[in-house]
Amino acid sequence: VRNVPGNPNNPNITVDTSVTSSGSYRAIDCTNPNHSIRGVLSGQGVLEFTVIAKSQGQTSGVSGQDFFAAMMTHFGLANVKTIKGHWIAGLDLDTNINQFNALTGQGLSDEDAAIAVWTGQRAKDYGFINVKIDFKDPPGNYPGQYVEVIASFTR
Amino acid sequence: MADRTNLIDDLRNRFKDGATPSELIRRILSVLGNTISYTELCDVLQEAFHLPVVRISLSSTAPRHDHRGAILNKTLLMEIVQRRSDWDAPCSHTLPVKPSWMDCLSQETLEDIVNKVRAAPFPGLSDTSWSMLRPKEQEALYAHLVSSIVISQRVEVLSKLAERLQEKLSERNDTNTQ
Numbered sequence: 001v002r003n004v005p006g007n008p009n010n011p012n013i014t015v016d017t018s019v020t021s022s023g024s025y026r027a028i029d030c031t032n033p034n035h036s037i038r039g040v041l042s043g044q045g046v047l048e049f050t051v052i053a054k055s056q057g058q059t060s061g062v063s064g065q066d067f068f069a070a071m072m073t074h075f076g077l078a079n080v081k082t083i084k085g086h087w088i089a090g091l092d093l094d095t096n097i098n099q100f101n102a103l104t105g106q107g108l109s110d111e112d113a114a115i116a117v118w119t120g121q122r123a124k125d126y127g128f129i130n131v132k133i134d135f136k137d138p139p140g141n142y143p144g145q146y147v148e149v150i151a152s153f154t155r
Numbered sequence: 156m157a158d159r160t161n162l163i164d165d166l167r168n169r170f171k172d173g174a175t176p177s178e179l180i181r182r183i184l185s186v187l188g189n190t191i192s193y194t195e196l197c198d199v200l201q202e203a204f205h206l207p208v209v210r211i212s213l214s215s216t217a218p219r220h221d222h223r224g225a226i227l228n229k230t231l232l233m234e235i236v237q238r239r240s241d242w243d244a245p246c247s248h249t250l251p252v253k254p255s256w257m258d259c260l261s262q263e264t265l266e267d268i269v270n271k272v273r274a275a276p277f278p279g280l281s282d283t284s285w286s287m288l289r290p291k292e293q294e295a296l297y298a299h300l301v302s303s304i305v306i307s308q309r310v311e312v313l314s315k316l317a318e319r320l321q322e323k324l325s326e327r328n329d330t331n332t333q
Contacts, residue, residue: 019198028194033192033194034192034193034194034213036194038194038197038208038209039208040207040208042207046266048207048208049208050208050209050210052193052213055213086208086210088210088226088230089226090212090223090226091210091211091212091213091223091226092212092213092214093210093213109291110295110298111291111294132294132298133294133295133298134265134269134298134301135265135298135301135302135305136298136302137229137302137306138302139298139299139302139303139306140299148229148230150265
């Protein structure tokens with residue numbers, strides 16, 4: 001993997017060592033503790049995470065890309081087999097689902113939309129370019145109207 | 156530490172008795188105070204129900220306590236039920252797990268369902284018909300079937316919970332009329 005965007009050594013990233021282990025990663029932005037990343041790597045190499053690097057009216061010392069890069073450095077690329085994206089509308093963690101709906105609403109296929117959203121782009125940065133849609137609510141073809149999507153990215 | 160352990164036990168017992176995720180969040184805030192951070196709130200839920208990742212509203216700790224209950228009933232509640240065998244262990248080797256509204260519900264995870272669907276012939280299609288589909292079409296059918304199974308399970312879980320909540324309401328009404 002070359003030229004991966006994001007700085008895993010951003011000095012504002014503070015790792016929570018009390019809960020960080022080979023299968024778990026937790027870090028906050030020391031300039032704004034409301035911003036954080038929480039990731040879990042299963043025994044099968046499936047990575048799940050949530051990241052909050054932007055919030056209304058608040059400044060950020062760590063970008064989402066930096067948080068993601070730090071998490072990937074912690075787990076080690078070789079140990080991550082699948083990156084799982086679980087996107088739900090209406091919980092303030094809307095970036096991916098909003099992008100997915102906008103893109104499918106413009107006519108992109110589910111797979112192309114999934115790789116183009118924020119998490120898909122981070123996955124692609126690390127070579128996870130194969131995408132599989134595991135779950136959609138509502139099921140079937142409702143471009144622009146999904147309330148929940150689960151996608152898996154593999155290399 | 157004892158307080159935290161008590162809170163975790165309390166949350167598990169409340170969930171087994173029919174509390175929804177938004178009620179659990181309200182309980183955490185009432186015990187730990189409204190100054191609790193979003194991260195701490197996620198930590199408590201994660202620990203109580205052995206969840207790998209907790210997805211709740213950032214506004215859950217805000218003064219207006221925006222828990223987005225209906226969304227959490229479709230998502231977080233299901234994940235808690237699926238992980239019951241991890242967090243609802245018997246108190247001792249001799250005592251069985253206390254019964255609850257969740258008994259007999261499937262605890263299959265999305266991964267279980269995906270694997271099961273992919274391991275079997277696609278329902279309603281012959282091998283010949285299936286093999287004539289392009290890989291993208293096959294993937295679309297898999298996603299459709301998995302989604303339908305997951306949503307069907309969610310309906311089952313919410314039906315059981317609705318019945319438990321009705322029971323509680325009836326019990327309360329009976330008490331009030333006595």
